């Protein structure tokens with residue numbers, strides 16, 4: 684199994700910009716030997732009024748198209764059929780090669796408050812539902828994050844500290860605050876018990892929201908100290924960002940003491956040397 688491999692890939696079946704085949708061609712152009720698709724699992728209209736998740740009626744066509752591509756590109760690109768399984772989605776009825784378990788928002792007063800939609804939506808949620816206290820919003824997020832693996836049955840935890848998407852350089856809250864760190868580390872501890880892989884996700888870099896990947900170094904340090912595993916993903920929504928900032932993510936992993944990252948092969952997840 685060679686590196687790089689991207690396990691977090693969106694297409695027009697959810698909120699990606701390109702078709703699955705365009706993503707395959709993008710992966711080949713980027714030098715990948717394998718690629719996993721992970722479009723957003725179907726969500727209820729209450730949580731997703733804008734329709735960024737997959738329409739449940741499209742799931743069979745999504746599966747058929749990825750399987751068609753797997754056969755069409757056999758020998759050139761190893762293709763895996765996955766899903767980004769949201770904590771608010773019903774459990775998947777089908778078998779998937781790989782599930783990424785993600786939390787994209789919290790519920791308050793019967794309303795769904797996305798943490799990653801926009802800086803404006805983030806600020807409005809904090810103002811209207813958390814009395815202006817960003818850390819209270821973050822703590823509500825991590826209470827859900829702690830349950831991400833148990834509720835989704837995922838192999839990989841998606842963008843663990845997504846709540847920091849609009850907090851570059853601590854512009855909204857202090858990520859060294861003990862209230863913040865204790866909530867994040869408690870969620871991390873709960874997820875470690877499920878033996879999931881944490882992704883080092885560069886998606887917010889390619890979308891211009893951040894200059895560094897998720898998770899923050901203090902969280903990666905904690906994952907490594909507890910013997911946890913990481914993979915590198917781009918959360919790509921476009922064919923030209925499939926390995927975006929992978930060297931930066933690998934360097935971050937190395938600086939936090941990781942020697943290897945995990946990739947998916949036919950026989951399951953395998954470690955690869957980050958220096959290779």
Ligand SMILES: [Zn+2]
Pocket residue numbers: 767785787841842
């Ligand atoms: Zn996500």
Ligand SMILES: [Zn+2]
Pocket residue numbers: 691693767918
């Ligand atoms: Zn995603």
